[in-house]
Amino acid sequence: MVMINGTEPPTKTARGAKGVVLLIACALVIVPFLAVISTSLADQQQITEAGGYVLFPSHPSFDAYQAIFRGGVVTRATIVSILLTVVGCGLSIVVVVSMAYSLSRPGSWGQRPLLFLVLFTMLFSAGIIPNYLLIKELGLIDSYWALLLPGLTSAFQIIIVRAFFLEVPGEILDAAKIDGANEFQILVRVMLPLSKAVVAVVGLFSAVGYWNAYFNAILYINSPEKWPLQLVLRTYVVDNTSIGVDIPGEVVPPQQSLQMAILVVSLVPICLVYPFLQRHFAKGIVLGAVKG
Numbered sequence: 001m002v003m004i005n006g007t008e009p010p011t012k013t014a015r016g017a018k019g020v021v022l023l024i025a026c027a028l029v030i031v032p033f034l035a036v037i038s039t040s041l042a043d044q045q046q047i048t049e050a051g052g053y054v055l056f057p058s059h060p061s062f063d064a065y066q067a068i069f070r071g072g073v074v075t076r077a078t079i080v081s082i083l084l085t086v087v088g089c090g091l092s093i094v095v096v097v098s099m100a101y102s103l104s105r106p107g108s109w110g111q112r113p114l115l116f117l118v119l120f121t122m123l124f125s126a127g128i129i130p131n132y133l134l135i136k137e138l139g140l141i142d143s144y145w146a147l148l149l150p151g152l153t154s155a156f157q158i159i160i161v162r163a164f165f166l167e168v169p170g171e172i173l174d175a176a177k178i179d180g181a182n183e184f185q186i187l188v189r190v191m192l193p194l195s196k197a198v199v200a201v202v203g204l205f206s207a208v209g210y211w212n213a214y215f216n217a218i219l220y221i222n223s224p225e226k227w228p229l230q231l232v233l234r235t236y237v238v239d240n241t242s243i244g245v246d247i248p249g250e251v252v253p254p255q256q257s258l259q260m261a262i263l264v265v266s267l268v269p270i271c272l273v274y275p276f277l278q279r280h281f282a283k284g285i286v287l288g289a290v291k292g
Helices: 012-040 044-050 063-071 073-104 111-123 128-137 155-167 170-178 183-194 196-212 215-220 229-238 255-288
Strands: none
Touching (some): 012 255, 044 255, 063 073, 063 255, 073 155, 073 183, 073 196, 073 229, 111 155, 128 215, 155 196, 170 183, 183 196, 196 255
């Protein structure tokens, strides 16, 4: 038996056991997704025979998806969620990168007090009632800004990006200053091209946060037409509220198929975006965690 780095290679039994554990873990992740997608494609008879969730529909149909998008509620909520995610993600990157850069530059005005405040927010938060009163006093109730501003930044993201900026050699910044670049030009033309990985991490965190957020909408949004998709999903799935679809002359799909279809619609965008950013994720976290 060949020794590798002073240790014996795993036996066939150990490799087989690891493979079985890996298959079980994959099944625990894949089967629920498969059940959700399959149920959204099933009819009432198949759902009844399967006891609620269908794994392999015999006659898959997209009637549930056609129904929810014809109804208008899900279509409008999807557009709201997409706009909130895109705008919120862009604003979050601007705010986080700008603040992290200012906190990473020695001699910046109020650097230490501001850094202390950022770290303080990681340990203590105001709570739901003070936040609601603040939003109310700002006149943002029933406004999309009430969904954008509270999640605009986080101390964790600022610390990660600041740590990365501290790792950039000072000679590069000095060279840029000698060439006549100001702080804004250094940030845009020097720091940002070097920090694509960590910016991708911030964008991923922000996009997932805005897309999955529903609690702020419960607190601050009173008009149903302004609901994001996740609040519609919660209302229809968790609260088991009936989905109002009006399809004259056609058979309305079963309620559970409609609910699962909304769930699939809410999952697809993140599932499509994440693979493109995943390769930057580990690199950005590691680079941002080297120095504090």
